[in-house]
Amino acid sequence: MAALVRCRASGDKREMVVAALRTCARWALDFALPPRCAGCGIIVDDVHSFCPGCWKQVEFLGEGGCRVCGIPLASTDAETCAACLAKPPRIARSRAAVAYDDLSRNLAIRLKYGRKVAIAKTMARYMIPLVKQDGGDRLIVSVPLHRSRLWWRGFNQSALVACELSRALGIPADPFALRRIRRTPPLKGMSAIQRRKTVAGAFRIRDASAVAGQTVILVDDVLTTGSTAEACARALKRAGAVRVELVSWARVVKPSQLMR
Ligand SMILES: [Zn+2]
Numbered sequence: 001m002a003a004l005v006r007c008r009a010s011g012d013k014r015e016m017v018v019a020a021l022r023t024c025a026r027w028a029l030d031f032a033l034p035p036r037c038a039g040c041g042i043i044v045d046d047v048h049s050f051c052p053g054c055w056k057q058v059e060f061l062g063e064g065g066c067r068v069c070g071i072p073l074a075s076t077d078a079e080t081c082a083a084c085l086a087k088p089p090r091i092a093r094s095r096a097a098v099a100y101d102d103l104s105r106n107l108a109i110r111l112k113y114g115r116k117v118a119i120a121k122t123m124a125r126y127m128i129p130l131v132k133q134d135g136g137d138r139l140i141v142s143v144p145l146h147r148s149r150l151w152w153r154g155f156n157q158s159a160l161v162a163c164e165l166s167r168a169l170g171i172p173a174d175p176f177a178l179r180r181i182r183r184t185p186p187l188k189g190m191s192a193i194q195r196r197k198t199v200a201g202a203f204r205i206r207d208a209s210a211v212a213g214q215t216v217i218l219v220d221d222v223l224t225t226g227s228t229a230e231a232c233a234r235a236l237k238r239a240g241a242v243r244v245e246l247v248s249w250a251r252v253v254k255p256s257q258l259m260r
């Protein structure tokens with residue numbers, strides 16, 4: 001009754017209460033509804049998984065590929081690809097769960113706009129095996145959004161996945177360790193050099209003591225050329241992180257590089 005009275009007290013407050021109820025309802029729905037295929041949405045038996053049809057389509061990347069960057073290796077490469085040998089990246093180890101295609105892209109989009117909790121859990125489920133279980137003090141950090149975009153969207157999709165990984169692996173997460181201090185335009189269509197220039201200096205560490213001496217596991221949703229992650233790694237290493245690894249949901253791989 002008291003709540004009802006408060007709701008009537010002011011329009012602003014009522015809107016807030018309605019928004020809070022909607023959020024709660026969405027969370028409850030995520031758990032109460034039958035599990036759905038993360039790819040096409042049909043009802044499946046197993047929670048946070050794919051139907052047999054989508055399962056066949058998903059291109060899991062797993063542990064194979066270059067020891068450093070994870071890209072599928074050419075027959076002439078040994079354990080490390082030619083590019084990593086020529087110029088070792090700041091990120092000591094990059095892994096992605098799946099190749100970026102219509103299905104994985106769809107999931108990344110639905111994480112932003114749809115059933116967020118369920119999708120974050122699905123992505124985390126396939127990213128968990130890619131996080132190494134050894135290597136000193138570890139901290140999970142997500143690639144941040146700029147303040148204005150965070151305000152507009154209300155949450156950071158990579159931070160949701162980072163929290164799921166943290167919970168499942170028992171590794172602490174700090175979703176606020178990195179800050180994006182500059183808004184950057186979409187990198188799509190830019191060359192590698194343009195991308196690097198665009199994101200250079202866009203990230204800052206909030207508190208260096210939180211990352212100093214740590215192996216940081218950086219979490220992102222989609223890995224394209226890696227320039228954003230490299231810029232994050234630069235800031236993390238300057239603040240004293242001993243090693244930076246990256247785990248992402250999907251990565252862009254040339255069709256010719258996929259080993260079918
Ligand atoms: Zn499906």
Ligand SMILES: [Zn+2]
Pocket residue numbers: 066067068069070071080081082083084085
């Ligand atoms: Zn490589």
